[in-house]
Amino acid sequence: MDLQDFTFGINRLQKFYNKKLNPDQDEEYFQRIKNIPQKVFIRAIDDIIDTSRFFPAPGEFKTYWYQWQVTNPEQIDRDVTYCPDCHGEGVLYFNIKPRGATFDREYEYMVRCGSCENWKGEIGKWVPKKTKQQLEYIGLTVIPLRVWDTSEDIARDVRGQVPAFGG
Numbered sequence: 025m026d027l028q029d030f031t032f033g034i035n036r037l038q039k040f041y042n043k044k045l046n047p048d049q050d051e052e053y054f055q056r057i058k059n060i061p062q063k064v065f066i067r068a069i070d071d072i073i074d075t076s077r078f079f080p081a082p083g084e085f086k087t088y089w090y091q092w093q094v095t096n097p098e099q100i101d102r103d104v105t106y107c108p109d110c111h112g113e114g115v116l117y118f119n120i121k122p123r124g125a126t127f128d129r130e131y132e133y134m135v136r137c138g139s140c141e142n143w144k145g146e147i148g149k150w151v152p153k154k155t156k157q158q159l160e161y162i163g164l165t166v167i168p169l170r171v172w173d174t175s176e177d178i179a180r181d182v183r184g185q186v187p188a189f190g191g
Contacts, residue, residue: 025062030054033069041079056082060089067092107140109156109166114143117167118159132167135159 034053038044045053057065068088072080104112114137119130136143138155156166 025058025060025065027054029062029065030058033065036069037072037079040073043079053082057085057089060085064089064092104142105140107137107142109139110137110142112140112142113137114140115147115151116154116156116159118164119167120164 030053034045034050060068065085068085071088072084076084104114106112107114110116115134116137117132117134119132121128121130134151136147136149136151136153138153138158143151143153159166
């Protein structure tokens with residue numbers, strides 16, 4: 025969103041809530057939410073006016089943006105490059121059996137792919153970042169992503185895992 029879109033939207037809020045931001049507050053507010061797309065910002069303003077009793081904090085717009093991304097993943101503009109490690113997904117999955125465990129269960133973990141930037145916009149920086157070679161060097165096997173073609177594939181896989189009952 026650019027400054028003009030922000031100014032238009034924030035003026036709507038200021039009029040509705042009868043609150044005026046000073047220039048420093050205005051600039052700080054813009055800096056905190058400038059990465060939110062204009063169409064999401066305008067939609068958030070409409071929803072906030074409909075539901076909120078008080079002038080929103082920048083965090084309310086960020087929360088709205090995160091929720092919008094989860095519910096509208098197909099509308100997120102994402103530049104994906106081919107990556108031989110993660111096949112463009114931006115993440116690598118691997119299994120680990122806990123040390124000293126007396127059972128056979130392994131836990132699935134994921135890391136951001138260290139060979140590409142495809143994880144940006146999908147996964148936060150708090151998730152560790154490693155390359156496939158780094159994981160293999162410490163003895164872990166990267167699990168290839170399984171893409172389901174149809175719901176029939178899912179049903180066939182589930183049927184194969186469930187023991188036959190009766191009959």
